[in-house]
Amino acid sequence: MKFKNRNFFLTEYLGRTLVTLCGLLMIGITISIIGFIMSKGIQSFTQSHISLSDMLFSKNWNPSDATNPTYGSLIFIVGSILVSVGAVIIAAPIAISLAVFMNYISPKFGEKILIPVLEILVGIPSVVYGLLGATILVPLIRNTFGRVGFSLIAGIIVLSVMILPTIASIASDAVRAVPKDYLEASYGLGSTRWQAIKLAIVPAAKANILTAIVLGLARAFGEALAVQMVIGNTIKFPNGIFDPTVTLTGILAMDMSNTINGTAWNNALWTLAMILLFISFFFILIIRLIGRKGGKQA
Amino acid sequence: MKRGLKLTFAAMLLTGVMAGCSNNSSGKKASTDEKQANLSGTVTAAGSTALQPLADEAATEFMSKYPQVSITIQGGGSGTGVNQVTAGAVQIGDSDVPAAEKLTDPSLAKDLVETKVAGIGFSITTNKDTGVDSLKLQDIQNIFSGKVTNWKEVGGKDEKINVINRPASSGTRATFTKTVMKDVKINDSIGTVQDSNGAVETAVNSTPGSISYLANSYLVGDKKGALKTVKIDGVESTTENITAGKYPFYSYEYMITKGEAKSPVKEYIDFVTGDEFAKKLEDMGYIPVSKMNGLK
Numbered sequence: 048m049k050f051k052n053r054n055f056f057l058t059e060y061l062g063r064t065l066v067t068l069c070g071l072l073m074i075g076i077t078i079s080i081i082g083f084i085m086s087k088g089i090q091s092f093t094q095s096h097i098s099l100s101d102m103l104f105s106k107n108w109n110p111s112d113a114t115n116p117t118y119g120s121l122i123f124i125v126g127s128i129l130v131s132v133g134a135v136i137i138a139a140p141i142a143i144s145l146a147v148f149m150n151y152i153s154p155k156f157g158e159k160i161l162i163p164v165l166e167i168l169v170g171i172p173s174v175v176y177g178l179l180g181a182t183i184l185v186p187l188i189r190n191t192f193g194r195v196g197f198s199l200i201a202g203i204i205v206l207s208v209m210i211l212p213t214i215a216s217i218a219s220d221a222v223r224a225v226p227k228d229y230l231e232a233s234y235g236l237g238s239t240r241w242q243a244i245k246l247a248i249v250p251a252a253k254a255n256i257l258t259a260i261v262l263g264l265a266r267a268f269g270e271a272l273a274v275q276m277v278i279g280n281t282i283k284f285p286n287g288i289f290d291p292t293v294t295l296t297g298i299l300a301m302d303m304s305n306t307i308n309g310t311a312w313n314n315a316l317w318t319l320a321m322i323l324l325f326i327s328f329f330f331i332l333i334i335r336l337i338g339r340k341g342g343k344q345a
Numbered sequence: 346m347k348r349g350l351k352l353t354f355a356a357m358l359l360t361g362v363m364a365g366c367s368n369n370s371s372g373k374k375a376s377t378d379e380k381q382a383n384l385s386g387t388v389t390a391a392g393s394t395a396l397q398p399l400a401d402e403a404a405t406e407f408m409s410k411y412p413q414v415s416i417t418i419q420g421g422g423s424g425t426g427v428n429q430v431t432a433g434a435v436q437i438g439d440s441d442v443p444a445a446e447k448l449t450d451p452s453l454a455k456d457l458v459e460t461k462v463a464g465i466g467f468s469i470t471t472n473k474d475t476g477v478d479s480l481k482l483q484d485i486q487n488i489f490s491g492k493v494t495n496w497k498e499v500g501g502k503d504e505k506i507n508v509i510n511r512p513a514s515s516g517t518r519a520t521f522t523k524t525v526m527k528d529v530k531i532n533d534s535i536g537t538v539q540d541s542n543g544a545v546e547t548a549v550n551s552t553p554g555s556i557s558y559l560a561n562s563y564l565v566g567d568k569k570g571a572l573k574t575v576k577i578d579g580v581e582s583t584t585e586n587i588t589a590g591k592y593p594f595y596s597y598e599y600m601i602t603k604g605e606a607k608s609p610v611k612e613y614i615d616f617v618t619g620d621e622f623a624k625k626l627e628d629m630g631y632i633p634v635s636k637m638n639g640l641k
Contacts, residue, residue: 109533111513111522181544186551195507195552197537275540280512283534291537298512301540304422305514307444308431312514313424 081324087314088321091118095311102318108282108298110312118315120295120322122282127294127326129199129285130274131267134206135214139260141207142214143249146222146256151244157219165212173209177276180205185277192289197279200288205277206267214263221255222248257337265330269323271296295323384609385413392419392426392439393516394541395560396598399463399631400439403617406625410616414609423516430601431457436610438601441516458605461597462617464632464640466561467520468574468582468594470549475556476501479576482593485525488556491532496554508536509548509557517542520596521558525577546572558594562630584627588636595640598631 091097097118105119145165149157180201189196225248233243249256271294279291280301299319306313390400397420404416421429423440430438438444444454469485471477475496480488487493488506497503510531511518522531539545542563549555549572556575561582564572574582577594586592600614616622623633 111519112530181547189552195537197548276544280538280540281534281536282538293538301512301538302514303424305424305512305516307424308428 084317084321084324087317089318091311091314091318094309095314097311097315097318102315103322106284110315116311118311118318120315120319122284123293123295123298123319124322125284126199126278126292127268127296129292130202130206130278130294131264133199133203134210134267135260135264137203138207138211138214138263142211142218142259142263143256145211145215146218147244147249149219150222151240151248162216165215168208168212169216173270173273174276176205176209177273180273180277188289194289195279195291197277197291198289199278199285199292202274202278202294203288205273206270209270209273210263210267213266214259217259217262218252218256221252221259224255225251254337254340258334261330261334261337265327265334268326268330269296271300275300295319299323383413384411384612386415386609388414388416388437388610388613389435390416390418390426390437390439390600391421391429391435392437393423393441393598394420395441395465395516395562396439396463396600398562399598399626399629400600400617402625402629403613403622406622407613407616411609411612414613416613422514424514427457427601430603433603436602436606437614440599440601441596442519443599444601456603457601458603459599459601460606460614460618461634461637462600462614463598463626463634464587464595464637465598465630466582466584466587466592466595466632467517467558468561468564469525469577470545470557470559470564470572470574472549472553472555473573474502474553475504475573477575479579481578482525485577486527486529489526489531490529491535504554507552507555508532509545509552509555510536510538511545511558512538512540516596517558517560521594524593524595525558560630565628565630584632584636587632588640590640595632597634597637 091102092099102118102120103124104121105117106121107117107119108122109115109117145161149161184201184204185196185198187196188194188198188201229247229251230243233247238246274294275297278294278297280293280297281291282293282298283290285292299316302312303316306316388404390404397418400418404418408414408416418439419435423442426435426438426440427444428438429435438457440459443459444457469480477496477500480499484493484499488499489508489510491508493499494506495503496506510533513533518531537548539548539557542559545557545559546563546568549557559572564574576582577592580586580592582592582594587595600617602610602614605611606614617626618634620633620635623635626633
């Protein structure tokens with residue numbers, strides 16, 4: 048009898064403790080990461096006396112200048128925004144169309160071929176995308192449009208291929224979640240299949256599709272290696288799509304390991320990381336707001 | 346059955362712990378007994394990826410001489426090297442530039458002891474189609490500052506010059522700025538930036554009219570003919586020219602320790618700079634420190 052009780056205690060409370068510890072661990076890790084980045088990022092302003100408006104709005108990034116170093120990050124922020132928004136503009140329509148195709152036009156083909164294909168695309172490491180971009184896409188752009196080949200458009204194309212499966216799979220879930228009643232009701236009113244899709248299903252799934260798009264945008268914003276390999280990394284505003292430029296993640300990847308803790312340059316890079324973190328928070332906030340609003344509507 | 350499994354795991358764990366402990370104790374014993382013939386201990390180094398191949402090769406040879414010493418070399422960049430050795434996480438920081446140049450606050454550098462372990466030459470490389478064999482120092486300055494934009498202005502074909510730089514924090518670029526560009530600023534808003542030696546090689550080979558700079562250690566062996574190198578003021582980038590002071594584009598590789606190096610770190614650094622390793626060092630594209638006497 049006693050043995051049975053002890054066993055019960057162990058399984059119940061041991062299990063619960065372990066699981067609770069895991070949850071606390073995750074929260075602890077997240078808080079420590081955020082706290083660390085913020086404490087290092089603030090050092091630019093407290094230790095190195097860089098002004099906040101300079102850092103955010105100035106376009107002069109010149110930390111290696113011995114006499115007058117400047118730390119303006121506007122070019123990086125604009126570069127990151129341009130490349131991720133560009134990628135979403137290309138990838139989102141294709142992804143939504145794929146979602147509609149997989150669920151309404153050709154479900155069998157969608158299930159057997161498209162879903163595995165999308166899963167494979169998601170599984171390809173980003174460095175492979177970067178390599179493909181650098182060896183195939185960049186010379187292609189160079190031979191067709193002149194210039195150097197390393198350009199904003201190369202970054203946009205590589206990124207859109209990378210975020211396409213992400214947006215497509217979530218959008219597909221969104222479309223599938225629309226209740227069949229909507230489709231039936233639309234047919235009942237005399238619509239064709241395409242009218243039903245365009246006017247009833249897709250608008251009903253709008254909230255979740257928007258979530259998918261913002262997730263894709265967040266992923267595009269945070270992508271470092273693949274973009275850095277094809278975008279040219281020139282520290283200037285691009286004059287057109289075929290001009291090279293630079294992103295927040297790219298400059299972080301290139302300079303972080305070569306600067307030394309405590310120097311103003313290193314602090315400025317940590318501030319860039321902090322800016323990246325805040326922008327990701329911003330995206331997550333938007334996703335939750337959309338989710339909540341969509342929920343209310345339904 | 347279950348009990349047997351638990352016993353087996355426990356036995357394995359115990360054996361592992363005992364093996365680990367026993368290694369340590371025998372190591373300590375050897376180091377106190379015979380210092381000269383039987384060095385032992387661990388050496389950890391991190392930092393410059395330009396120095397890393399040399400450090401790796403030296404570590405392999407050193408460990409075959411003294412099997413009781415275990416050496417680990419990591420990369421991560423010159424900045425990482427200096428950071429780690431200052432924090433005490435590694436014993437040697439590999440760096441392409443003296444720590445004082447990277448640290449703006451000299452008090453951070455006061456404990457660090459630098460040893461020059463090799464000299465290294467760099468070359469200006471261009472795409473094969475540019476048509477120039479030699480460039481004046483002034484021309485190179487004008488190209489990288491953006492004043493000259495076409496190869497025909499410096500004696501080559503009529504083709505746009507595509508500048509390829511390394512990131513501003515790179516040790517290679519720091520050497521380029523110090524010895525070639527001098528007071529002339531590199532224009533960061535022209536051309537493109539590639540992160541690593543490999544990426545620079547690919548970019549230079551595939552971009553028409555391109556020009557960049559690479560360490561000579563990268564241009565040895567089967568890579569020798571892959572890139573076109575350009576002479577500076579008619580002088581080629583060879584060891585003889587550098588040690589004679591005729592070729593300006595070179596620098597030293599440093600191994601930095603916190604305080605004076607102790608055994609076996611000291612023996613390892615002495616080995617890297619010693620005559621035994623000098624031939625291998627030259628084969629790998631570096632210059633032995635002994636030959637660099639008389640230069641800055």
